[in-house]
Amino acid sequence: MKLPGFAANILSPGRGLTREDFWQDAAPYEGMLYRAAFQYTGSRFDAEDLVQETYLAAFRSRHQLRDRRKLKSWLFVILRNSFLKRAGRQGTGPDLAYEDGIDYDYLDQLAIFTAYEDAQQRLERKATAEDIHQHLKALPEHYRSVLILYFLEEFSYQEIADMLEIPLGTVMSRLARGKQRLKVALIRQRAHRSSREKVIPLSRKG
């Protein structure tokens, strides 16, 4: 397996985790990995598959992990790389060359929305993981990964920068932009109908 740059920094041959240590340390991260995988794939089936693939790849390289404390970050990096590889292979993956330039007027939309009589009530409405995925997948991958790392695990900016191998400032701007886009999507969803109301009868058959 070709190691990504981040992994190359925390891995060194000949040391690392034994079989027992690996499973003891890695197993508790299955929830984090699955939720991240679900946000990438949008399918329970594919998410489970991706987690499995991640564990197997990490297990095979476990002897090389230099810093045990980095296991969580390392697992995430493997998961993301596996997803990107799959997405490329399927040819239906995320748009990786999306333009950054579009500016949504988040605050304008928020101001309009808060004028609704029941705005607060609508805002309090829960979003499911599927809702979040629907909105996330409309974003370019580089926003998605930053948002997933930030919201799922509250990784620090520096940790995210290390894992994605991008400058700290880029993490901050992508996070701010990504959050605004996600919020705009949530506002739009709440400005329209609930997901139950979204099912509209078409026509009656005879």
Add this chain to the structure above:
Amino acid sequence: MDCQEFKRWLIDRDDCSEKKAQQAHTHRARCTDCDRLHSADEALERTMVDGFHSADVPGGMARRARALTEVVEPTPATAWTAGWRKVLVPSMALGVLVAFLIWNPRATPLITLDAIGTYALANHNRADMTMAFTADEISDPKEWFYQRLDFRFAMPNLSQRQLTFLGGRECTLGPKKAAYLFYDDNGERISVFIIPARHIEGPLQADRRYRIDMPHHRVELWKMDAMICILVQDLTTRRSTTT
């Protein structure tokens, strides 16, 4: 701090100083508009955090991955036990898997309508979802499916829409097996999925068609006997048909 500065702070607040936060707090206390924006923004942040964490995690993924590695890469053992291992380890791994399937409380979750639309759309857009048979190869498609799936269904009648049946394959909609039928509509591919209604959450009325709006696609659902049919078509390349 005035309203404009407050709004700028609201957008950049993750990167702003404590002092700025204090000034924003003071402004909010005397400006209802900005206070309302702030509350709404906070509510959206909470919604996002909860939404990201709301996926139900199926248990046992690490355990199953580990069982696989036990089969692939057995623990070093003496020659005597190694022989036994060859038999025991794979059967234990299989046992773990079977036990998981039996006692997993989430083994038969119901699929929501929104989720079924998402799964159907994902299959529709997957380039590797090719036909397992073409219409002229198989005389009785429903028999073909019955041999592979655990349910029997009648082929949907789509002649009113002038769709031509092209072929089919098995697929999954989330955790459940489904039949995937390929149709042609004047050169455009239409996907129709069939899954037993017992896997779907909430009742669908038998005499109605339902629509789920998805980005660039139309997903229609209807009940056919004990089955649910899900039809997916692209909206990007075609005129809008019904509303």
